[in-house]
Amino acid sequence: MRNLDVTTLRSFVAVAELGGVTRAATHLNLTQSAVSMQLKRLEELLALNLFDRSGRRIALTLNGEQLLSYAKRMVHLNDEVMMRLTDQAFEGEVILGAPHDIVYPTIPQVLKAYNAAFPRVKITLRSSSTVKLHEALDRGEVDLILTTESALRPGGETLTEVPLRWVGARGGQLWRQRPMRLAFCKHCAFRPIAVRALEETGIDWEMTVDSDDDRSIEALISADLSIGALLEDSIPPHQEAIPHGSGLPDLGTQQINLYAPTADGGGMIDELRKVLRSAFAGKPADLRLTA
Structure with missing residues (x-):
């Protein structure tokens, strides 16, 4: 199996783009003879004429133009690999x-x-x-x-905006009961939003858990023992969004910042x-x- 040398391909690309061996040699900080020798070896390796040297300005043959596309990608990939793996x-x-x-x-x-x-x-x-x-x-x-926030703070950047939905167990009916039983972590950003929405609508509620354990909250909701609120695209498979028109207040949207x-x-x-x-x-x- 014959292999192409990246250094030689780099010289080939430079000659093709700069239009001559002299300019390429200066750009690469090599001697003209070194660049010429690399090109000669490349043509011998491929058994192809890559340059048309009949005119005053060096030009690529059809084979040379085809190789140029590959050579650019190979040189770029080489440089990218070296930079990513060695750059401190x-x-x-x-x-x-x-x-x-x-x-x-x-x-x-x-x-x-x-x-x-x-x-x-x-x-x-x-x-x-x-x-x-x-x-x-x-x-x-x-x-x-x-x-996840209702509004962006100074210095931040909003990536997307997602609806906040009431969630319960799949096929659950607890959301119909009053007072409505809620489960949120103590520091959950959605907790005050949900409570405020219920109070503004006049719906009685009670908190069924006082915990920072996300798994406990998830278990209660999935067992149809509590209702919570999650972003629409983050609802786990064993829970579901409570349908619009259920009588529960809309929770608006949340920004992911x-x-x-x-x-x-x-x-x-x-x-x-x-x-x-x-x-x-x-x-x-x-x-x-x-x-």
């Missing part, structure tokens, strides 16, 4: 904070994509309430946080920010390092 700007640790109710299904995809692109960066996920995540960011304990200490957080944080934007927009991230 992309080596270290990044801590991402996110509320538990927006972890699935998006965050695992983000972590996987980021780790594949930057294997030398250790990325850690910290899950907590929006209130506690803001506090952690202020103390410098996390590098970047996602939040992104915060970092500064707008320019450095290469690792900026690339993670890019992945998060793309993920919540439903688009693939175009990860490109800047030299």
